[in-house]
Amino acid sequence: MLVDIQDAKKTYQGASGQVLAVDGVSLSVDGGEFVAVQGPSGCGKSTMLLLAGGLLAPESGSVQIAGEDPYALTADARSKFRADNIGFVFQQFHLVPYLSVLDNVLAPSIATGSPGADQRARELIDQFGLSHRLEHTPGELSSGERQRAALARALLNEPKVMLADEPTGNLDTENATEVLKHLRDFASAGGAVLLVTHDAQAAAAAARVIHLRDGKLDTATEA
Amino acid sequence: MSVWRLVLREMKHRKANFVLSLLSVTVAIACLVGAQTLLRSDEIQTETILAEKQVEIESAITKREEAVAAAGEALEDSVRKDMLKLGFNVLIVPENQDLSELHLNGTLTETMPESYVDKLANSKIVTINHLLPSVTKRVAWPEKDIDVIVQGTRGEVPIMHRGLKKPLLDAVPPGTMVVGYQIHSKLGLKADDKVTLLGKEFTVKTLHPERGSSDDVTVWIDLAEAQKMLGMENVINAILALECGCTGDRISQIREEIAGVLPGTNVIEKHSQALTRAESRAKAKVAAETALQAEQEAGQAALARETKSRTDIQNQRAGLVGILVPLVLIGCALWIGFLAFGNVRQRNSEIGILRAIGLSSNQVLAIFLVKAGLIGLIGGIIGAAVGVLIGIQFGSLPPSGDTLQRIFATSAVFMTVVLAPLLAPIFSAIASWLPAQMAAGRDPALVLQAE
Structure with missing residues (x-):
């Protein structure tokens, strides 16, 4: 099991008191699986993604990624763990604005220092059809190109798990379809994909859809 | 990356x-x-x-030092010249010599060994110069029927530890005579005249101009001849000398030094007016040096x-x-x-x-x-x-x-x-x-x- 969340709880201090963002959620995603998490705004989707990404420790319950509890690691070891095992894709792309496409894709290699990163980055950029944009900065790219660059960055260190938070939210249908295709390809190659989305069409690309409501698992259906 | x-x-x-x-x-x-x-x-x-x-001050001081040094040298030279002009100004006489006789008659009666002058010349004295041994006696010149002071001198004896200095006066060669003003004017003597004194013939060598002192009634002849004529072989009455340009209590310094070499002698200082002038100049020199030091300190x-x-x-x-x-x-x-x-x-x-x-x-x-x-x-x-x-x-x-x-x-x-x-x-x-x-x-x- 690449992602294994068991009875995880997470609360926030809101303006009107404590808010239970994730309330005893259990979720497992195996290698080769593409799972979508759907639910209304504020239902805890993004919090669950952060829990699964080793970025937000649960107050109770457990999180295992690739068989290891990232929250049992030191902060720096957890960072390295993320670099080695998890790829992130966000709705806002979160590309570094002053770096070229190539440098953005290479950014995770600062953490790992892995040799051959440059070659792999160029291959990914080629694979995502951005070879002609190699030295362009994000400001010079279209939304679809930016998200593809973000996808390439997420894949640089060959992660086992891909976490995508509304990756198609800012894309047109064509680009959204292409991004979802790449996520499916990742899963087909043996990776685990956890996609958080409002978009039913995007969720439909997943093999399994999980619904969250008020921080709780509502229902799960096979796509 | x-x-x-x-x-x-x-x-x-x-x-x-x-x-x-x-x-x-x-x-x-x-x-x-x-x-x-x-x-x-x-x-x-x-x-x-x-x-x-610093350079400016040093330069000014150096110039001043040079000026003071030059003035000092000029002063010393001037004093020396004055002294030389005045001639011998120190008289060394036997201790028992009655000085009133000298002052009243210009003559001396007590004697001391002639060797004293050599003893003094071979000593390390610094307060006097130009040693001149002499015998002095007032005699009646029977051939001329006048009284004269006969002074025998042998020329200056150099002080051995100092360099040779030009003598203040030349020795009177044997057989010659130097004659004082009153005598040669009274007797109508001229240079190269032949005169006889106490039975011995002398050629007049030099005629002195008037000096206004006992020198005017003095004749100078060779010391040995004088000693023989006056029955004073190997003895002298006095040693004439020239004191150095010392400052302070000169006579005490000279007496002290000479007493160490020639015990039983007395030292008399002459021509005090000139010495006072020299002293004033020496004081002026000291004042100039003091002023120089003050200038150095001010700088x-x-x-x-x-x-x-x-x-x-x-x-x-x-x-x-x-x-x-x-x-x-x-x-x-x-x-x-x-x-x-x-x-x-x-x-x-x-x-x-x-x-x-x-x-x-x-x-x-x-x-x-x-x-x-x-x-x-x-x-x-x-x-x-x-x-x-x-x-x-x-x-x-x-x-x-x-x-x-x-x-x-x-x-x-x-x-x-x-x-x-x-x-x-x-x-x-x-x-x-x-x-x-x-x-x-x-x-x-x-x-x-x-x-």
Whole structure:
């Protein structure tokens, strides 16, 4: 099991008191699986993604990624763990604005220092059809190109798990379809994909859809 | 991809932040180096002024010394000449000689061995010169029917430990006679006349002009002849001498010295008026030397005052620099910190995503500190160069290679200029430390949630 969340709880201090963002959620995603998490705004989707990404420790319950509890690691070891095992894709792309496409894709290699990163980055950029944009900065790219660059960055260190938070939210249908295709390809190659989305069409690309409501698992259906 | 590359790209991207940060470091280092250079420039100028002043004072004193020395030599020469003109002014006589006889008759009756003069000449005496042994006796010149003083002399005996000096008067050769004014004018004598005295014939060698003393009634003949004629073989009545240009109680000094060599003698000083004049001159010389010493002291005091004045000015400037430079450094450090803080805020999202994709907090810290260090290095180099230029431009020395060399000759300035580019990165990193720590401590989950 690449992602294994068991009875995880997470609360926030809101303006009107404590808010239970994730309330005893259990979720497992195996290698080769593409799972979508759907639910209304504020239902805890993004919090669950952060829990699964080793970025937000649960107050109770457990999180295992690739068989290891990232929250049992030191902060720096957890960072390295993320670099080695998890790829992130966000709705806002979160590309570094002053770096070229190539440098953005290479950014995770600062953490790992892995040799051959440059070659792999160029291959990914080629694979995502951005070879002609190699030295362009994000400001010079279209939304679809930016998200593809973000996808390439997420894949640089060959992660086992891909976490995508509304990756198609800012894309047109064509680009959204292409991004979802790449996520499916990742899963087909043996990776685990956890996609958080409002978009039913995007969720439909997943093999399994999980619904969250008020921080709780509502229902799960096979796509 | 490396932290360096990321830092360089970011600096290129956010030029305003980079330029303002660089400016702050440059100002801080330029202020530090410039202040050091200015102080050193002042120091060099002070050294130059004081050296010139020293030379000026020394030159004036040397000239004055030379003038005093020349005046002293002239004075001594003048005194010597006066003494020489006056002739012998010290008379050494046997201790039991009745001096009233000398004063009343101009003659002496007591004797002492002639060898005394050689004993004196071979001693180390310093208070007298020109020793002249003599016998003196008042006799009736039967052939001419007048009374005369016969004085026998043998010429001066040189003092052995001194160099030979020109005699004050020439010896009277045997068979000749030197005649005083009253005698030759009364007897109508001329040079080369033949005269007989006490049965012995003499040729008149010299006729003295009037002197207004017992010399006018004196005839001088060879000492040995006089001793034989007067029955005074191997004895003398007196030793005439010329005292040196001593000051103070001369006669006591001479008496003391001669008593050590010739016990049983007495020393009489003559011609005190001239000696008084010589004493006045000697006093004038002492006064001139005192004035010279006062001038030397005044010169040194003036130099000390100038040194103190320059040192005070330098201390004041150093004090001002000691306050201003730290203030500028603190101001620049705060400004660098403020800019770094702004940079961290501006890069909030970037920090979040970098942390999410695996960069550790130390790597994020490094991104900000490397940037600060790089800005410090560049700013340090530019600031050091600008500081030196400002220091020279606003310093009191002409801008030249020689000035640079003199300024850098001091290890303090040299070390400041060399160390500034090395210390500036540390300065910049310290100023950016808190914002960098803040960036490193950012929780990526919070950042991503906020986004």
